[in-house]
Amino acid sequence: MGQEFLNIMDPEDVKKIIDDIPTNKRVEKILLGDSLNRVIAEDVRATINLPPFRRTSMDGYAVIAEDTFNASEDYPVSLKLIEVIGAGDVPEKKLRSGFCTEVSTGAPLPSGTTGVVMVEFTESNNAEILIYESAAIGQNITKEGSDVKEGELLLPRDTRITPDKIGVLSAIGMKTVTVYQQPRVAIISTGNEIINPNDKLTYGKIYDINSMTISSAVKACGCIPVHTDIVEDDYSALKNKINEFKYVDLILTSGGTSAGTGDVLREVLDDLGEVIVHGVAVKPGKPTIIGRLKNDEGLKYLFGLPGNPVAALMVFRVFFAPFLMKMASISTLTHSNNNVQTLKLSRRYRPARGRLHYVLVKIEGINAIPILKDSGAISSLAEADGFIKIPKNIEILEKGDSVQVFQLVDF
Amino acid sequence: MGQEFLNIMDPEDVKKIIDDIPTNKRVEKILLGDSLNRVIAEDVRATINLPPFRRTSMDGYAVIAEDTFNASEDYPVSLKLIEVIGAGDVPEKKLRSGFCTEVSTGAPLPSGTTGVVMVEFTESNNAEILIYESAAIGQNITKEGSDVKEGELLLPRDTRITPDKIGVLSAIGMKTVTVYQQPRVAIISTGNEIINPNDKLTYGKIYDINSMTISSAVKACGCIPVHTDIVEDDYSALKNKINEFKYVDLILTSGGTSAGTGDVLREVLDDLGEVIVHGVAVKPGKPTIIGRLKNDEGLKYLFGLPGNPVAALMVFRVFFAPFLMKMASISTLTHSNNNVQTLKLSRRYRPARGRLHYVLVKIEGINAIPILKDSGAISSLAEADGFIKIPKNIEILEKGDSVQVFQLVDF
Numbered sequence: 104m105g106q107e108f109l110n111i112m113d114p115e116d117v118k119k120i121i122d123d124i125p126t127n128k129r130v131e132k133i134l135l136g137d138s139l140n141r142v143i144a145e146d147v148r149a150t151i152n153l154p155p156f157r158r159t160s161m162d163g164y165a166v167i168a169e170d171t172f173n174a175s176e177d178y179p180v181s182l183k184l185i186e187v188i189g190a191g192d193v194p195e196k197k198l199r200s201g202f203c204t205e206v207s208t209g210a211p212l213p214s215g216t217t218g219v220v221m222v223e224f225t226e227s228n229n230a231e232i233l234i235y236e237s238a239a240i241g242q243n244i245t246k247e248g249s250d251v252k253e254g255e256l257l258l259p260r261d262t263r264i265t266p267d268k269i270g271v272l273s274a275i276g277m278k279t280v281t282v283y284q285q286p287r288v289a290i291i292s293t294g295n296e297i298i299n300p301n302d303k304l305t306y307g308k309i310y311d312i313n314s315m316t317i318s319s320a321v322k323a324c325g326c327i328p329v330h331t332d333i334v335e336d337d338y339s340a341l342k343n344k345i346n347e348f349k350y351v352d353l354i355l356t357s358g359g360t361s362a363g364t365g366d367v368l369r370e371v372l373d374d375l376g377e378v379i380v381h382g383v384a385v386k387p388g389k390p391t392i393i394g395r396l397k398n399d400e401g402l403k404y405l406f407g408l409p410g411n412p413v414a415a416l417m418v419f420r421v422f423f424a425p426f427l428m429k430m431a432s433i434s435t436l437t438h439s440n441n442n443v444q445t446l447k448l449s450r451r452y453r454p455a456r457g458r459l460h461y462v463l464v465k466i467e468g469i470n471a472i473p474i475l476k477d478s479g480a481i482s483s484l485a486e487a488d489g490f491i492k493i494p495k496n497i498e499i500l501e502k503g504d505s506v507q508v509f510q511l512v513d514f
Numbered sequence: 515m516g517q518e519f520l521n522i523m524d525p526e527d528v529k530k531i532i533d534d535i536p537t538n539k540r541v542e543k544i545l546l547g548d549s550l551n552r553v554i555a556e557d558v559r560a561t562i563n564l565p566p567f568r569r570t571s572m573d574g575y576a577v578i579a580e581d582t583f584n585a586s587e588d589y590p591v592s593l594k595l596i597e598v599i600g601a602g603d604v605p606e607k608k609l610r611s612g613f614c615t616e617v618s619t620g621a622p623l624p625s626g627t628t629g630v631v632m633v634e635f636t637e638s639n640n641a642e643i644l645i646y647e648s649a650a651i652g653q654n655i656t657k658e659g660s661d662v663k664e665g666e667l668l669l670p671r672d673t674r675i676t677p678d679k680i681g682v683l684s685a686i687g688m689k690t691v692t693v694y695q696q697p698r699v700a701i702i703s704t705g706n707e708i709i710n711p712n713d714k715l716t717y718g719k720i721y722d723i724n725s726m727t728i729s730s731a732v733k734a735c736g737c738i739p740v741h742t743d744i745v746e747d748d749y750s751a752l753k754n755k756i757n758e759f760k761y762v763d764l765i766l767t768s769g770g771t772s773a774g775t776g777d778v779l780r781e782v783l784d785d786l787g788e789v790i791v792h793g794v795a796v797k798p799g800k801p802t803i804i805g806r807l808k809n810d811e812g813l814k815y816l817f818g819l820p821g822n823p824v825a826a827l828m829v830f831r832v833f834f835a836p837f838l839m840k841m842a843s844i845s846t847l848t849h850s851n852n853n854v855q856t857l858k859l860s861r862r863y864r865p866a867r868g869r870l871h872y873v874l875v876k877i878e879g880i881n882a883i884p885i886l887k888d889s890g891a892i893s894s895l896a897e898a899d900g901f902i903k904i905p906k907n908i909e910i911l912e913k914g915d916s917v918q919v920f921q922l923v924d925f
Contacts, residue, residue: 135711139730153892156717160890189747191706193718209707209821211718250891258896265922266730267895270823274892276721278711295602296620300546300689304566307604307622310687319550319677336600410620412681479571480661481564481685484678485669511676 111382111389114459120380120393121422124404126430127352129284135272138264140325141282142432147258150275152248156211159219161243164203164232168218171238179226179233186213203232212244219243261432286352286430288321289329290314291344293358293368294410295336312412312481313357317419321355324424325431342371349400352430355423358410368392368407383422384495386455387414387478391422413478417461417490442510444489446471452500454493463487464508471508487511522793522800525870531791531804532833535815537841538763540695546683549675551736552693553843558669561686563659567622570630572654575643576615579629582649590637590644597624614643623655630654672843697763697841699732700740701725702755704769704779705821706747723823723892724768728830732766735835736842753782760811763841766834769821779803779818795906797866798825798889802833824889828872828901853921855900857882863911865904874898875919882919898922
């Protein structure tokens, strides 16, 4: 009955194999308003000076600084108001000694201005302005290009676009931005027992879970999931389906990877290319497969997840998500390191022998409570807040032991 | 020139005022495939048993356990194979003593089965199967409903939808899910000096930054930004624009909030309702305004951000984002606590006197490097990785002091 696994591999070796798979980067131009969380694909240089003109950083009066050098609380200097300039206005009158212009924050400064006195240190008496403070040369003036000069590097390629970075690009009037394309990942659920949502559940069948969970996880990794119908556990059906997707960047299958009777993925991969991983020493997730495809179009690799939904998501998280994020040019750091917490194990736990064991946990306060269900239990997905990793050489974890919990925040 | 701030308030008092603003929750039904990161608005109960039928958890042979009680490595028991059942198949033959059925993981079990022997402990000889291990009653059998029983609570309302939770909902064949609606937030940039992207930059004008940054930040908080044209700093223009948006859940404006000449927002708010906050003791962000509107439709509040983009984003983050997330039923915990790091200040820093001071920092290794630009500098948005909070009573921070850095991961 069935085939044996080719060669159960160490998880670190599998990670290395995945890490060595080359990724193709393509770029596209999109609207800035659609660019949140995307990644800039080329250096962006300033096309204008910022600020684009000399302006005041305060509400007050533009003056010739020398006019105010003797001003003090007790002996104010009196200047004649010649113009009022709001933000967006254009000053028409040049400043001369003895005169001043009222300016609002952000307004351009009349030529001749060498300082701005804040409104708090002045008193207005119709067209006569009393200045109670001596203005230093350059005071409250922001020079043209003092923030960023035309031609200067604004954002280097590979910058992730946050609202702040959108602000930087908006400042130079950009409407579109060149970003890396989001890789397309086809998701194929295989199995004679699985049916589509809303279909009538007949005896022996179960609803498809992996199409939905894996495509959501693919999205969370910055890639575009491409759906397809459920494929029966049949050599030709599976081979034809894979051949339909030669244009995508990666295929993810689930099911059809264990050593059981109905498992045809390995046969198909042997024919379309070669199996480079079949079986990993982890629990859950032993029946994980990686195939390299002979194909002149884009598609070069297929990652096969176990059919069991809990195992499929765990293998996806641990082995495949970092690769998808790399394809999508998203730094994996922002997605993982922030989500690790050190908690106390709520009870004694005996892990699997000889395999790296991933255990789903529920978080309650400072406690990590292992979920003691078998990996086929859907309810463990409902309860889990995170997971812990137990290396294969650990025999037992005691109640109260410190464990690193990887939170399931993003996927 | 201009009006004074009504009453500069303590930031904690402003947070309390915002926290007390009631939020309206509406629900909607959406496709499960579109529900990633949304929040479930009603308790979801299982509509079927999980698993829906009694099945095997291993590849092997369904047996009557008693038949195998004497089996051992040396004295195998021989059983006759009567049927082969793969996952998705329906068994047709009832098991009787002396017989067995080959079953693949996930396959339904023939009636009469009381145990499953793993394939590893058997040997097949055509229709004769040698059993080398005694099967306990119930061994490797997953009972119907043993994971989840029909009617049982699967996911409580207010659960955030991750790929795992999508898996749980898929398991019962759900195609749509009832979630909280995403609140609509209108974004209005005001100012005579700001122009749209791609428009020709004339003297005295600058490109609009806040429309883009604030709407991206609104998205990151789980709300839907509603855009509009730039509004001039003019009483009627602003009043008409606010009246256009009576149907949204909140208006966010930027600009027009400081005490300068051209500032009309406060006047408009006085007429449409009342100003409840005008001026907060923080740097940057002093000119922050909150208005309560008299309106029979949905809209009841307007939050006014400073015009300066750096200040606008900071005030949004610190004061308004938690409220938007609350409106969107997103737990603020997942979005903030994970993103705090303790780092060393790279240099001595003297904060603002008498105001809580938010300082943007660049992160390099274990160091937080304060960005020493004035809050009008766009380039600080390009460089910043996070910010630190310096309470108003701190006179100076020394080089090497530990600081809590809030990372700008999400917005």
